Amino acid sequence: MATRDIPNVDGDGAANLPGFQVELARDEPMRLDSGETIGPFTMAYTTSGTLNADKSNAILICHALTGDQYVVESHPLTGKPGWWESMVGPGRPIDTDRFFIICVNVLGGCMGSTGPRDINSETGEPWGLDFPVITIGDMVRAQALLLDHLGIDQLFSAVGGSMGAMQVLEWAAKYPERVFSVVPIAGAARHSAQNIAFHEVGRQAIMADPDWRKGNYLKEGANPKGGLSVARMAAHITYLSETALHRKFGRKLQARDAVSFGFDADFQVESYLRHQGSTFVERFDANSYLYITRAMDYFDLAAEHDGILAGAFEATNVRFCIISFTSDWLFPTEESRDVVRALNAVAANVSFVEIETDKGHDAFLLDEPEFYQTVSGFIEGVAEHRGVGVKPEQSAK
Amino acid sequence: MATRDIPNVDGDGAANLPGFQVELARDEPMRLDSGETIGPFTMAYTTSGTLNADKSNAILICHALTGDQYVVESHPLTGKPGWWESMVGPGRPIDTDRFFIICVNVLGGCMGSTGPRDINSETGEPWGLDFPVITIGDMVRAQALLLDHLGIDQLFSAVGGSMGAMQVLEWAAKYPERVFSVVPIAGAARHSAQNIAFHEVGRQAIMADPDWRKGNYLKEGANPKGGLSVARMAAHITYLSETALHRKFGRKLQARDAVSFGFDADFQVESYLRHQGSTFVERFDANSYLYITRAMDYFDLAAEHDGILAGAFEATNVRFCIISFTSDWLFPTEESRDVVRALNAVAANVSFVEIETDKGHDAFLLDEPEFYQTVSGFIEGVAEHRGVGVKPEQSAK
Numbered sequence: 001m002a003t004r005d006i007p008n009v010d011g012d013g014a015a016n017l018p019g020f021q022v023e024l025a026r027d028e029p030m031r032l033d034s035g036e037t038i039g040p041f042t043m044a045y046t047t048s049g050t051l052n053a054d055k056s057n058a059i060l061i062c063h064a065l066t067g068d069q070y071v072v073e074s075h076p077l078t079g080k081p082g083w084w085e086s087m088v089g090p091g092r093p094i095d096t097d098r099f100f101i102i103c104v105n106v107l108g109g110c111m112g113s114t115g116p117r118d119i120n121s122e123t124g125e126p127w128g129l130d131f132p133v134i135t136i137g138d139m140v141r142a143q144a145l146l147l148d149h150l151g152i153d154q155l156f157s158a159v160g161g162s163m164g165a166m167q168v169l170e171w172a173a174k175y176p177e178r179v180f181s182v183v184p185i186a187g188a189a190r191h192s193a194q195n196i197a198f199h200e201v202g203r204q205a206i207m208a209d210p211d212w213r214k215g216n217y218l219k220e221g222a223n224p225k226g227g228l229s230v231a232r233m234a235a236h237i238t239y240l241s242e243t244a245l246h247r248k249f250g251r252k253l254q255a256r257d258a259v260s261f262g263f264d265a266d267f268q269v270e271s272y273l274r275h276q277g278s279t280f281v282e283r284f285d286a287n288s289y290l291y292i293t294r295a296m297d298y299f300d301l302a303a304e305h306d307g308i309l310a311g312a313f314e315a316t317n318v319r320f321c322i323i324s325f326t327s328d329w330l331f332p333t334e335e336s337r338d339v340v341r342a343l344n345a346v347a348a349n350v351s352f353v354e355i356e357t358d359k360g361h362d363a364f365l366l367d368e369p370e371f372y373q374t375v376s377g378f379i380e381g382v383a384e385h386r387g388v389g390v391k392p393e394q395s396a397k
Numbered sequence: 398m399a400t401r402d403i404p405n406v407d408g409d410g411a412a413n414l415p416g417f418q419v420e421l422a423r424d425e426p427m428r429l430d431s432g433e434t435i436g437p438f439t440m441a442y443t444t445s446g447t448l449n450a451d452k453s454n455a456i457l458i459c460h461a462l463t464g465d466q467y468v469v470e471s472h473p474l475t476g477k478p479g480w481w482e483s484m485v486g487p488g489r490p491i492d493t494d495r496f497f498i499i500c501v502n503v504l505g506g507c508m509g510s511t512g513p514r515d516i517n518s519e520t521g522e523p524w525g526l527d528f529p530v531i532t533i534g535d536m537v538r539a540q541a542l543l544l545d546h547l548g549i550d551q552l553f554s555a556v557g558g559s560m561g562a563m564q565v566l567e568w569a570a571k572y573p574e575r576v577f578s579v580v581p582i583a584g585a586a587r588h589s590a591q592n593i594a595f596h597e598v599g600r601q602a603i604m605a606d607p608d609w610r611k612g613n614y615l616k617e618g619a620n621p622k623g624g625l626s627v628a629r630m631a632a633h634i635t636y637l638s639e640t641a642l643h644r645k646f647g648r649k650l651q652a653r654d655a656v657s658f659g660f661d662a663d664f665q666v667e668s669y670l671r672h673q674g675s676t677f678v679e680r681f682d683a684n685s686y687l688y689i690t691r692a693m694d695y696f697d698l699a700a701e702h703d704g705i706l707a708g709a710f711e712a713t714n715v716r717f718c719i720i721s722f723t724s725d726w727l728f729p730t731e732e733s734r735d736v737v738r739a740l741n742a743v744a745a746n747v748s749f750v751e752i753e754t755d756k757g758h759d760a761f762l763l764d765e766p767e768f769y770q771t772v773s774g775f776i777e778g779v780a781e782h783r784g785v786g787v788k789p790e791q792s793a794k
Binding site for chain 1: 430431432433526529530587588589590591593594595597598600601602604605606607623624626627630631634637639642643645646647648656658659660662663664666667670671674687691694695697726729
């Protein structure tokens with residue numbers, strides 16, 4: 001498939017985005033799960049580390065709902081450090097001295113990969129709701145085209161948390177020959193009713209904002225910041241545990257000695273949430289939020305196999321390391337166990353670790369030593385088995 | 398204190414409300430926890446059963462955030478049955494054949510008791526955000542004035558779930574001589590950080606709606622239905638358990654065989670939530686929602702006792718029956734246990750029952766046989782002890 005590197009600018013011309021952009025599906029549009037097609041389209045990605053001669057040391061990092069490709073680089077809009085610098089880097093569990101790390105902004109996203117805020121070449125205007133509804137399968141299909149472009153036949157591993165875990169499981173199910181191993185973290189093989197419900201609240205908050213303009217806000221010079229902010233606030237609560245909220249904030253007041261008997265942010269937790277909402281809208285596109293939450297809602301790996309999840313992994317050779325967190329109530333351990341059971345049913349190579357933490361779903365982004373040890377241990381084991389990316393002192397043995 | 402019965406019409410003239418309304422604090426305004434005063438003000442209430450000669454068989458039912466005084470009567474706006482007909486009625490655990498039941502719309506509410514949508518007599522316009530911020534303590538203080546009006550010195554019991562439980566605990570803490578017993582159900586002695594956070598999301602959803610008009614929507618002929626609906630949807634998720642959502646909806650589709658690849662309510666759970674939002678706005682006032690959620694956030698019985706909850710119940714003679722539900726994650730059992738521990742520390746008369754159910758916080762409104770048995774058993778015991786409302790066959794023994 002022919003591809004063409006295109007200039008490194010954001011699709012809407014808003015900001016120069018560090019990293020790479022490549023135009024894919026130029027000769028033939030990519031078929032989507034909806035039956036529609038898309039192409040050519042752009043994928044924006046970053047890399048770190050060095051690809052070895054036989055291109056066998058590539059690790060794909062799959063990002064979560066509001067994540068992006070800036071894993072170890074400062075975010076170009078916020079200036080904040082990369083979102084997984086604790087996990088990825090020289091000497092880290094995902095070691096950039098030994099592996100070649102790729103992270104791709106998902107299809108439908110708003111950090112350089114084609115999404116609803118980009119220009120639809122057929123109309124010359126932003127896609128808005130004319131953008132086709134995409135799925136986790138479509139996101140992964142687009143990533144596979146990127147790997148074709150990079151000449152990588154098989155990933156050493158695909159690793160991701162939350163929606164990233166969904167992509168990683170999709171990789172294992174649909175492209176088992178292209179992933180030697182996968183590490184789905186704090187994920188599930190399907191989105192639960194409660195999670196669909198929370199997503200629907202967020203979407204309704206966006207759509208209730210008159211500045212959403214039925215999705216046409218870009219054409220009409222508006223921005224549904226209020227609705228997007230509320231959506232983020234509601235979602236953010238689900239990323240934390242009650243214990244973490246209690247420890248961090250409890251009923252502590254924000255810069256005051258007594259409650260104000262009003263509707264200001266009296267409590268620190270209110271102030272914190274408002275901050276989460278207001279900073280989020282500076283970096284994220286409301287329609288992308290609709291599309292990506294929808295992709296998660298639609299995710300159900302068992303659906304194509306008469307509801308039998310094991311059917312998605314029949315005769316797989318992929319090595320799985322499945323990780324969950326005890327206090328994660330958005331993607332509770334039970335949902336990871338469902339995946340483990342399905343893998344056991346097909347005698348797959350699977351290790352499963354539930355990490356004890358009170359930090360909730362967000363634990364996969366936070367400092368959790370046992371979590372790092374688990375990822376690190378799994379990757380070392382796979383490296384030895386695959387004979388790729390082995391630590392120098394190990395290969396000297 | 399002089400009182401005057403006023404015509405039975407809603408404060409805003411919108412609908413004739415069945416039940417009673419009484420104007421209180423006519424001679425002297427009532428002092429609020431904020432330091433402000435209010436009065437005269439109206440309390441709307443319903444009664445059922447018959448008050449005995451010495452006025453010793455009265456049970457006060459305290460309603461939850463979005464509840465009202467229509468416990469066993471059809472709701473005048475929705476036409477739905479009373480919200481606690483399973484618990485209250487002839488032969489029910491709270492037996493109207495033996496007890497006199499009072500239920501009062503809370504101060505700040507929107508079903509006939511004075512609240513932000515009523516006319517401020519000083520300006521001749523709806524209060525809006527000029528309405529003073531009220532607390533659970535203020536709600537109970539107003540209820541105590543109503544009891545004065547009715548000539549009831551001591552309640553046989555005060556019973557309530559959720560915010561109703563907060564009022565019931567407030568009764569026991571502040572007016573121990575006026576409640577012979579209390580039944581706080583699915584409640585807590587203080588609002589948690591997570592619950593404050595969810596309330597703040599709801600308030601921000603309302604305030605982000607341009608039709609909120611900075612609280613002046615009534616004056617300006619608008620109504621922030623979109624924001625209020627989103628607030629309700631977010632809150633509604635917290636009333637259910639994940640298990641209940643999964644059993645009730647799972648990933649079942651709404652009147653279709655396959656997903657639509659769009660933003661319609663594909664899933665039943667989405668359709669259900671949208672319905673919850675859209676029906677709620679027909680019966681509830683957005684500013685009341687702000688005020689009542691704020692009252693819950695401010696609730697912290699230990700705060701006046703240097704953070705020692707037991708201090709709120711020193712030397713109490715009140716009989717407590719504390720009930721929680723295993724799958725309630727909004728007011729988890731642990732918060733009820735905190736109350737029980739505080740009561741144990743002052744050697745109070747307390748029984749505590751955790752009901753096994755997967756229905757979540759809403760279990761207090763649903764059909765739960767063990768729950769009814771618990772309430773029924775407690776009330777029979779107290780009735781025998783107090784010599785009031787004893788069942789005929791029992792008194793014949």
